[in-house]
Amino acid sequence: MQIRPAELDAIRAGTIDLAFRRWDRPRLLVGTRMRTRVGLLEVTSVDRVDLEAITDAEASRAGATRAALLDLLARRPEHPVYRIGLRWAGEDPRIALRADDRLSPGDLAALRSRLERLDRSSPRGPWTRTVLALIADQPEVRAPDLAAGLGRDTVTFKRDVRKLKELGLTESLAVGYRISPRGRAVLDAWPADG
Incomplete structure (x- = not known):
């Protein structure tokens, strides 16, 4: 899962704890730890969601406005939307x-x-x-x-x-x-x- 540098920094700071992706199937499992330039990120949840059900608060937790997030997710409409919970899990060992x-x-x-x-x-x-x-x-x-x-x-x-x-x-x-x-x-x- 690719995450932009500014989002990585925000996940480490705790200001972002969600991401949304369109995938043909879930690409991550709960508990997966990813090494990034800011350290380890852990996947805390992976849920399929309806695009219309995404709230302003959830979009904010993903570092975006709802309108901007929906615009981004409008691409590849043939795939379902997944909400991914993320947290910073420490330094790279x-x-x-x-x-x-x-x-x-x-x-x-x-x-x-x-x-x-x-x-x-x-x-x-x-x-x-x-x-x-x-x-x-x-x-x-x-x-x-x-x-x-x-x-x-x-x-x-x-x-x-x-x-x-x-x-x-x-x-x-x-x-x-x-x-x-x-x-x-x-x-x-x-x-x-x-």
Whole structure:
């Protein structure tokens, strides 16, 4: 579900707690947590509603006037309207994870095991150490440039970097990436032969 930046800020501030969408079927489940630039958002409700039943108060809770909301929802009239309850559910847990560079031998072993699984499942063969080192050596370099330097396409390169990000090893920037303190600890502890 796409949410505009100003709406994300308002959800975090608690001034917006509803969204309305036209979908062919519900696209979210209650309890779903979405990572956004303002942190985690949680879906608190998903209800099919009649367009005419949307109140001024509900439109306001979605950050719009009723007229503006109805105008927006007039598009794609073949699909039903869903009212989605939303709340800010806290900071993105990857922020704290990537700052945690105090890794025990067990932590390092678990991370290495995860990275080895990623390497084994890749049709290109091992890539995790190469990509971590590349990002460490070339922070703030555009993904297409990094991918090209490895002879890879941008789409699959970015997908791989997201896998590292999920482990708290990298961080996305406005342009490019940087290695996190956690990623630096993993890279520094990587045996020279492995």
